[in-house]
Amino acid sequence: MLKMVVLVSGGGTNLQAILDAIEKGEITNAEVAAVISNNAKAYALERAQKAGVPGLCVSPKEYPDRSAFNRALLKTVQSFSPDLVVLAGCMVVIPREMVEAFPNRIINIHPALIPSFCGTGYYGLRVHEQALKRGVKVTGATVHFVDAGTDTGPIILQKAVEVHQDDTPETLQRRVMEEAEWKIMPRAIQLIANGCVKTENGRVIIDETHGI
Ligand code: GAR
Numbered sequence: 001m002l003k004m005v006v007l008v009s010g011g012g013t014n015l016q017a018i019l020d021a022i023e024k025g026e027i028t029n030a031e032v033a034a035v036i037s038n039n040a041k042a043y044a045l046e047r048a049q050k051a052g053v054p055g056l057c058v059s060p061k062e063y064p065d066r067s068a069f070n071r072a073l074l075k076t077v078q079s080f081s082p083d084l085v086v087l088a089g090c091m092v093v094i095p096r097e098m099v100e101a102f103p104n105r106i107i108n109i110h111p112a113l114i115p116s117f118c119g120t121g122y123y124g125l126r127v128h129e130q131a132l133k134r135g136v137k138v139t140g141a142t143v144h145f146v147d148a149g150t151d152t153g154p155i156i157l158q159k160a161v162e163v164h165q166d167d168t169p170e171t172l173q174r175r176v177m178e179e180a181e182w183k184i185m186p187r188a189i190q191l192i193a194n195g196c197v198k199t200e201n202g203r204v205i206i207d208e209t210h211g212i
Contacts, residue, residue, distance in 0.1 A: 002030040002193040005082040007090040008037045010124075012044025013177055014088035014109055014185050019051045021186035030193035033080045036073070038092045060092075070095035077102075084192060087146065088185065091123055099148055104199055106146035107192070109185045111176050113158055114142040118151035128169040128176070137163050139172070141180035143188040145199065154204045156197060157184040 021027040035048035048055035063069040087108040140160040147153035159180035
């Protein structure tokens with residue numbers, strides 16, 4: 001059984017997609033051991049509570065400096081001994097110590113087709129604002145392993161989504177979530193939980209022969 005800790009910051013719709021997929025049997029061999037938010041008001045914490053999953057807040061506001069917060073976050077994650085750390089709308093820059101403690105065991109969902117519209121400063125609605133500003137006709141979402149860079153780790157799954165001429169950042173964000181994020185995040189977890197994902201030379205190879 002793959003034990004997951006899910007890190008969140010806001011609404012938690014990706015967390016919900018994971019919880020629903022477990023409930024429906026679309027994710028097997030995996031459980032959410034805890035949900036950790038940097039923001040005490042995150043609706044994601046209510047979603048965790050409703051699902052009977054422990055929800056905790058580790059806020060930078062409670063610590064004197066960033067390194068004290070980073071240490072506390074790592075300690076809290078490690079207290080659950082997870083096999084996989086899932087960043088589901090987590091707006092915290094993951095500290096180097098965390099990446100080193102969980103090599104190729106942290107995954108993130110990014111709301112664009114990496115390497116477009118990613119890296120420092122590209123998060124949440126800003127990603128969609130930039131995609132619309134550039135006038136791309138197709139965008140999407142990416143699930144990737146987290147390495148020491150920002151959005152630079154090996155790509156596990158991607159899904160493309162059409163941009164409409166009358167899109168606002170909000171309508172585009174919603175379509176990317178519905179058509180891509182809420183599908184590829186649970187799917188990536190299902191593949192990892194069932195041993196179908198390996199990394200070679202910085203690239204992910206998915207073994208489709210399992211029939212998962
Ligand atoms: C999602 O669109 C996710 O891809 C994005 O934040 C949103 C969180 O929504 N993540 C990032 O931008 C990370 N760089 P949610 O809280 O409803 O899952």
